[in-house]
Amino acid sequence: MAGIHPIAQGIAIFFLITGTLLSLIGVIGFLRLPDVYTRLHATGKVSVFGLVFLLVAAIILTPLGIWKGLLLIFFVLMSAPSISHSIASAAYKSGLPLANAARDDLKGKFERHSRKNH
Amino acid sequence: MVYLFWSVLIIHLLMAFFAAWKVFNGENGVVRLAGLDLASTLTISVLVIVSIITESSFYIDVAIAAAALGYLSTVALAKLISDQKAF
Numbered sequence: 001m002a003g004i005h006p007i008a009q010g011i012a013i014f015f016l017i018t019g020t021l022l023s024l025i026g027v028i029g030f031l032r033l034p035d036v037y038t039r040l041h042a043t044g045k046v047s048v049f050g051l052v053f054l055l056v057a058a059i060i061l062t063p064l065g066i067w068k069g070l071l072l073i074f075f076v077l078m079s080a081p082s083i084s085h086s087i088a089s090a091a092y093k094s095g096l097p098l099a100n101a102a103r104d105d106l107k108g109k110f111e112r113h114s115r116k117n118h
Numbered sequence: 119m120v121y122l123f124w125s126v127l128i129i130h131l132l133m134a135f136f137a138a139w140k141v142f143n144g145e146n147g148v149v150r151l152a153g154l155d156l157a158s159t160l161t162i163s164v165l166v167i168v169s170i171i172t173e174s175s176f177y178i179d180v181a182i183a184a185a186a187l188g189y190l191s192t193v194a195l196a197k198l199i200s201d202q203k204a205f
Contacts, residue, residue: 013122016122016123016126016170017122017126020126020129020130023130023133023160023163024129024133026156027133027136027137027156027160030137030140030152030153030156031136031140036146036148036149036152039149039152040152043152043155043156043159046156046159046160047159050159050163051159051162051163051166054163054166054167055166057170058166058169058170058178061170061173062169062170062173062174062175062178063173068175068178068179068182069178071182072162072178072181072182072185075182075185075186076162076185079185079189082189082193083155083189083192083193083196086192086193086196086197086200087148087151087152087155087192087196089196089200090148090151090196090197090199090200091148091199093200094148094199094200094202096146096148113202
């Protein structure tokens with residue numbers, strides 16, 4: 001860490017602290033929000049903003065991990081939306097109710113199973 | 119500098135603990151699956167912070183493998199839930 005320019009070090013510390021705060025916001029939202037769909041909205045912040053900002057800080061601070069870090073950023077940005085979509089699709093098809101929803105745009109377009117314990 | 123890295127590591131471990139607590143105390147299977155996905159994402163974050171602390175890039179290889187494993191397991195379990203074969 002001795003051979004890093006101080007401006008690059010400051011940028012890395014900024015990304016580290018910002019990513020940690022956004023992950024904290026996402027986890028608090030996951031614990032506090034009422035519904036599985038809104039909880040998925042909160043957990044997307046953790047994987048996209050928190051992890052990608054930490055990886056940018058790791059690319060600046062570690063001397064060897066440039067292409068590995070870019071590969072992991074690419075993979076996370078590819079996989080996080082499809083994970084959120086698959087979990088939300090599973091929740092809607094298995095018949096979980098929407099908390100405080102004004103309207104349901106997908107009403108009648110899918111066959112929703114009925115659940116005993118929701 | 120080092121204290122900042124260690125405090126960030128401890129914050130991420132606490133967040134992973136709360137996500138794992140939600141896996142065991144969730145309302146239904148889908149909330150537990152979302153908590154499992156969140157816990158795997160925070161595990162990858164912890165590996166990245168360890169690679170910053172030790173200044174080596176080997177932990178990023180482990181993080182790539184953990185990301186691939188978490189993606190496959192989460193998508194497979196979501197498919198099982200939407201086909202009414204599990205939970």
